[in-house]
Amino acid sequence: MTDNRFKSADALARQLADDLAGKMREAIEARGRVCIAVSGGSTPVRFLEELSKRKLDWSKVRITLVDERWVPLDDAASNAALVRRHLLQNEAEQAYFLPLKNAATNPVDGFMECENSLHELMVRLDFAVLGMGNDGHTASWFPGSAALPKCLDEGNAAWCCPVTDEPVDLPRMTLTWGLLSNCRHLYLHFEGDEKNRVYAQAQKEDERQNISAMPIRTVLYQSQVPLSIFRSE
Numbered sequence: 001m002t003d004n005r006f007k008s009a010d011a012l013a014r015q016l017a018d019d020l021a022g023k024m025r026e027a028i029e030a031r032g033r034v035c036i037a038v039s040g041g042s043t044p045v046r047f048l049e050e051l052s053k054r055k056l057d058w059s060k061v062r063i064t065l066v067d068e069r070w071v072p073l074d075d076a077a078s079n080a081a082l083v084r085r086h087l088l089q090n091e092a093e094q095a096y097f098l099p100l101k102n103a104a105t106n107p108v109d110g111f112m113e114c115e116n117s118l119h120e121l122m123v124r125l126d127f128a129v130l131g132m133g134n135d136g137h138t139a140s141w142f143p144g145s146a147a148l149p150k151c152l153d154e155g156n157a158a159w160c161c162p163v164t165d166e167p168v169d170l171p172r173m174t175l176t177w178g179l180l181s182n183c184r185h186l187y188l189h190f191e192g193d194e195k196n197r198v199y200a201q202a203q204k205e206d207e208r209q210n211i212s213a214m215p216i217r218t219v220l221y222q223s224q225v226p227l228s229i230f231r232s233e
C-alpha cells in the first residue's frame with residue numbers, strides 16, 4: 001500500500017490522474033485495452049476533469065462506475081451524469097462508457113442485465129478509483145446494510161449487487177469486492193480533515209477486524225490487490 005498525501009486538492013487531482021493515466025497506457029500497450037471504474041460523489045470532479053485531459057488512446061478505454069444511485073440521468077444524484085459531464089470530454093471523448101443503471105424500475109430487477117453487461121463489456125476490470133464516506137463506506141458498502149455481506153463475500157461470484165435497504169438514501173447498484181479484489185490496482189481518493197479523521201479511525205489497530213462498522217477496512221486490510229491512497233488535507 002502506498003500513501004500519497006498532498007497539500008492541495010488540485011495537486012492531488014493532477015497526480016492521481018497522472019498515475020492512473022500512466023497505468024492505463026501500459027495496460028493498452030500490453031493488452032490492447034483497459035477497463036476502469038470510477039466513483040461518483042463530490043470528490044472526483046477535479047480528478048475526472050484532469051484525467052479527461054491526459055493523452056492516451058481513449059478509443060481503447062472502457063469505463064464503468066464503482067456504484068450508482070438508481071435515478072434517471074437528469075437527476076443531480078446520477079453518477080453516470082457526473083462521468084458524462086466531467087470525464088467523457090477533451091481527450092476522453094472517445095472512451096466507451098457503461099452505466100450501471102438500466103431501464104428496470106429498480107436495481108433488484110435491473111441486476112441481471114447489469115451483471116451480464118459488465119461481464120460482456122468490461123471483461124476484466126483493470127483499475128478502480130474508490131471514494132470514502134464519513135461513515136466509513138466505500139462503493140455502496142454501507143455500515144449496517146443488509147446487502148453488505150453479499151457485497152463483501154469473496155465467494156459471491158456476482159460482479160454487482162443491488163443495495164436497497166434502509167441506511168441507503170436511494171436504491172443503488174454497486175460493484176462487489178469479488179470483482180474489485182481481482183483488479184490489477186485499486187486507488188482510494190479522499191480530501192479534507194473529516195475524511196482524514198475517518199481514515200485514522202479505520203486504522204485503529206484493535207478495531208480493524210470490525211469490517212461491518214467501517215466497510216472501507218475491506219480494501220485497507222487485504223493482500224490481493226495493490227492499493228494506492230491519494231489524499232489531501
Ligand SMILES: O=C(O)[C@H](O)[C@@H](O)[C@H](O)[C@H](O)COP(=O)(O)O
Binds near residue numbers: 042134
Ligand atoms: O456517493 C457515491 O457515489 C459513492 O457511492 C460513494 O462511495 C462516494 O465515493 C463516497 O460517499 C464519498 O462521496 P463524496 O466524494 O461526495 O464525499
